[in-house]
Amino acid sequence: MRFDIDSFREIADSLVRNKSRSLLTGFGVFWGIFMLLFLMGGGKGFKDMISANFAGFATNTDILVSSRTSKPWHGFKEERYWQLSYTDVERLKQMVPELETVTPVINSWGQTAVYGANSVQAGIRGIYADYAKIEEPRVVYGRPLNDADILQERKVCMIGKRVYNSLFPDGGDPCGTFIKVGSVYYQIVGVDFSSGNISVGGRADQTVSIPLPVAQKLLNRGANVDLICTTGKPGVRMSDMEPRMRQIVARQHLFDPSDKQALVMINTEQMFALVDNLFVGVSFLIWLIGLGTILAGVIGVSNIMMVTVKERTTEIGIRRAIGATPRDILSQIILESISLTLVAGSFGIVLAVQLLRLVTFIVRSNPDNPAADFQVTFWLAVTAALLLTVLGVVAGLAPASRAMAIKPVDAMRDE
Amino acid sequence: MLIELKGVNKTYNNGQPLHVLKGIDLSIDSGEFVSIMGASGSGKSTLLNILGILDNYDTGEYHIDGRLIKGLSEKQAADYRNRLIGFIFQSFNLIGFKTAVENVELPLFYQGVGRSRRHQMAMEYLDRLGLADWASHYPNEMSGGQKQRVAIARALITNPKILLADEPTGALDSKTSEEVMQLLSRLNRQEGVTIIVVTHESGVANCTDKIVHIKDGIIGEIEDNREHRASMFGVNTIMK
Numbered sequence: 001m002r003f004d005i006d007s008f009r010e011i012a013d014s015l016v017r018n019k020s021r022s023l024l025t026g027f028g029v030f031w032g033i034f035m036l037l038f039l040m041g042g043g044k045g046f047k048d049m050i051s052a053n054f055a056g057f058a059t060n061t062d063i064l065v066s067s068r069t070s071k072p073w074h075g076f077k078e079e080r081y082w083q084l085s086y087t088d089v090e091r092l093k094q095m096v097p098e099l100e101t102v103t104p105v106i107n108s109w110g111q112t113a114v115y116g117a118n119s120v121q122a123g124i125r126g127i128y129a130d131y132a133k134i135e136e137p138r139v140v141y142g143r144p145l146n147d148a149d150i151l152q153e154r155k156v157c158m159i160g161k162r163v164y165n166s167l168f169p170d171g172g173d174p175c176g177t178f179i180k181v182g183s184v185y186y187q188i189v190g191v192d193f194s195s196g197n198i199s200v201g202g203r204a205d206q207t208v209s210i211p212l213p214v215a216q217k218l219l220n221r222g223a224n225v226d227l228i229c230t231t232g233k234p235g236v237r238m239s240d241m242e243p244r245m246r247q248i249v250a251r252q253h254l255f256d257p258s259d260k261q262a263l264v265m266i267n268t269e270q271m272f273a274l275v276d277n278l279f280v281g282v283s284f285l286i287w288l289i290g291l292g293t294i295l296a297g298v299i300g301v302s303n304i305m306m307v308t309v310k311e312r313t314t315e316i317g318i319r320r321a322i323g324a325t326p327r328d329i330l331s332q333i334i335l336e337s338i339s340l341t342l343v344a345g346s347f348g349i350v351l352a353v354q355l356l357r358l359v360t361f362i363v364r365s366n367p368d369n370p371a372a373d374f375q376v377t378f379w380l381a382v383t384a385a386l387l388l389t390v391l392g393v394v395a396g397l398a399p400a401s402r403a404m405a406i407k408p409v410d411a412m413r414d415e
Numbered sequence: 416m417l418i419e420l421k422g423v424n425k426t427y428n429n430g431q432p433l434h435v436l437k438g439i440d441l442s443i444d445s446g447e448f449v450s451i452m453g454a455s456g457s458g459k460s461t462l463l464n465i466l467g468i469l470d471n472y473d474t475g476e477y478h479i480d481g482r483l484i485k486g487l488s489e490k491q492a493a494d495y496r497n498r499l500i501g502f503i504f505q506s507f508n509l510i511g512f513k514t515a516v517e518n519v520e521l522p523l524f525y526q527g528v529g530r531s532r533r534h535q536m537a538m539e540y541l542d543r544l545g546l547a548d549w550a551s552h553y554p555n556e557m558s559g560g561q562k563q564r565v566a567i568a569r570a571l572i573t574n575p576k577i578l579l580a581d582e583p584t585g586a587l588d589s590k591t592s593e594e595v596m597q598l599l600s601r602l603n604r605q606e607g608v609t610i611i612v613v614t615h616e617s618g619v620a621n622c623t624d625k626i627v628h629i630k631d632g633i634i635g636e637i638e639d640n641r642e643h644r645a646s647m648f649g650v651n652t653i654m655k
Contacts, residue, residue, distance in 0.1 A: 004530050318508045323497025323525040325490045408469045
């Protein structure tokens with residue numbers, strides 16, 4: 001294979017000679033690679049946005065909520081209401097050693113938090129310190145609730161982002177100040193800015209979290225709790241734990257263990273799996289569409305190269321007569337094909353990257369949106385360029401083999 | 416002997432088998448100026464294709480300078496064509512989107528000669544044929560005679576042992592035809608290039624030193640024409 005600047009000049013010449021044809025053919029490849037990269041970037045950005053909703057939330061969480069029974073059991077009628085109790089926490093801890101965290105939650109909604117002249121609607125959430133393992137707080141001021149708060153039943157609280165913004169519109173560290181929720185004053189010890197949209201019993205940013213024993217007493221809940229949140233130890237699948245947990249709770253509270261309605265178990269693992277599956281499906285579609293479009297473009301290139309070879313039969317014959325080997329012809333055609341795909345595809349890559357940059361910029365310019373990144377990675381772009389080269393070769397194969405079949409005698413015959 | 420053909424047979428098998436060459440024996444020595452003459456369908460073009468290693472033959476032997484030309488790979492055939500043979504075609508067969516000098520350079524490109532060296536050589540050959548001023552013109556900007564001279568420069572640039580001309584004057588008027596033939600005979604006389612011209616024009620054949628008549632695939636008379644009196648029409652000019 002002989003190769004120098006003239007080889008490239010020749011390729012450029014022959015592509016420029018049929019400007020509109022090269023342009024239209026290249027457009028197919030350009031559009032294909034653009035679609036693939038743009039869709040991939042878009043898919044990634046949306047995944048980022050959706051994943052941001054789960055931020056800080058343990059992925060192997062199972063939340064137990066009591067509800068009315070739907071089956072009669074041991075002499076009780078159906079439609080009986082029962083409540084999870086404080087003792088269930090210890091029971092689950094003892095009887096299901098695979099669980100890492102078992103922590104109860106008490107909720108009370110429709111409270112008003114007041115500081116000075118400012119007030120805001122908020123929910124009270126009574127928690128233990130280990131609730132942080134379920135929903136990780138993003139503490140910007142102060143600290144989360146700790147075991148000492150719980151044991152000494154201190155009237156302290158950690159407030160969510162929206163509560164903070166409403167009560168302290170001027171900003172600043174509010175720790176140490178007292179706010180009134182309901183009829184009780186709590187001292188602020190921390191501010192939680194976590195913004196995940198999964199939350200247990202209400203959004204974290206509209207919540208005032210207080211020690212659970214305090215909530216228990218102030219809200220007259222007795223031994224009852226609203227929710228029990230559990231997480232498994234590493235490697236434990238929460239869906240495997242569910243039947244046992246159900247058995248344990250059912251025996252204690254006298255309902256049918258097969259009564260799924262009586263004890264609702266919300267398994268985040270399944271939710272995450274659902275979202276993951278969704279994105280597997282989405283990226284499959286993206287690949288299908290993107291590759292399909294590129295393929296259509298490449299077939300277009302191949303087709304046009306076929307026409308070019310046909311048109312240039314005489315020229316190729318002349319070249320063969322004056323000493324071009326079949327390999328020279330092959331490399332000429334393949335290089336032309338690669339050049340066409342690569343040049344057109346590079347424009348596609350550039351346009352996709354620039355547009356994705358714009359999209360990222362627009363999405364981020366709204367502070368309410370999660371920090372999603374729509375941009376494709378550098379290596380993905382490099383891979384795309386390599387893919388183009390390979391596709392260029394593939395597109396050139398059929399026309400090149402036809403060109404190689406041209407005999408030098410054809411130079412004289414085809415007049 | 417530079418060229419030796421012994422009992423060369425060629426049959427085309429396109430539907431009806433066509434026995435085109437029926438045992439050709441021909442020897443051409445180095446430095447000869449030979450024409451192969453025959454009517455259309457006589458097999459002269461096929462013979463030329465075989466001489467130029469553009470086509471294969473079925474049986475017999477063909478030697479160039481002692482090398483047997485048979486069953487060559489495409490690569491080797493291309494290499495022999497490039498180094499041993501220069502082609503001049505009836506329709507010039509210049510590449511239309513390349514300038515004169517680029518056309519002349521092309522055989523050297525396929526030899527792997529460096530860029531500036533081949534450009535310099537191509538300019539040299541164009542200059543020798545009086546076309547230095549036309550180097551950067553495209554074929555469609557030149558006259559037929561000029562185009563054929565560019566083609567001759569392209570054929571000569573690899574310094575081949577044999578120059579094969581297929582109806583070199585077929586597309587030219589009589590005046591230019593004569594110029595081209597004079598150019599060929601000058602090349603033969605002064606530089607000792609072996610030239611084989613295939614033609615059906617007796618006037619063209621008359622310019623050569625030896626006329627090989629071919630008819631129905633068999634070599635007929637081989638005329639010694641050093642006196643250039645073979646054609647009653649071609650004594651002083653090429654009859655068109």
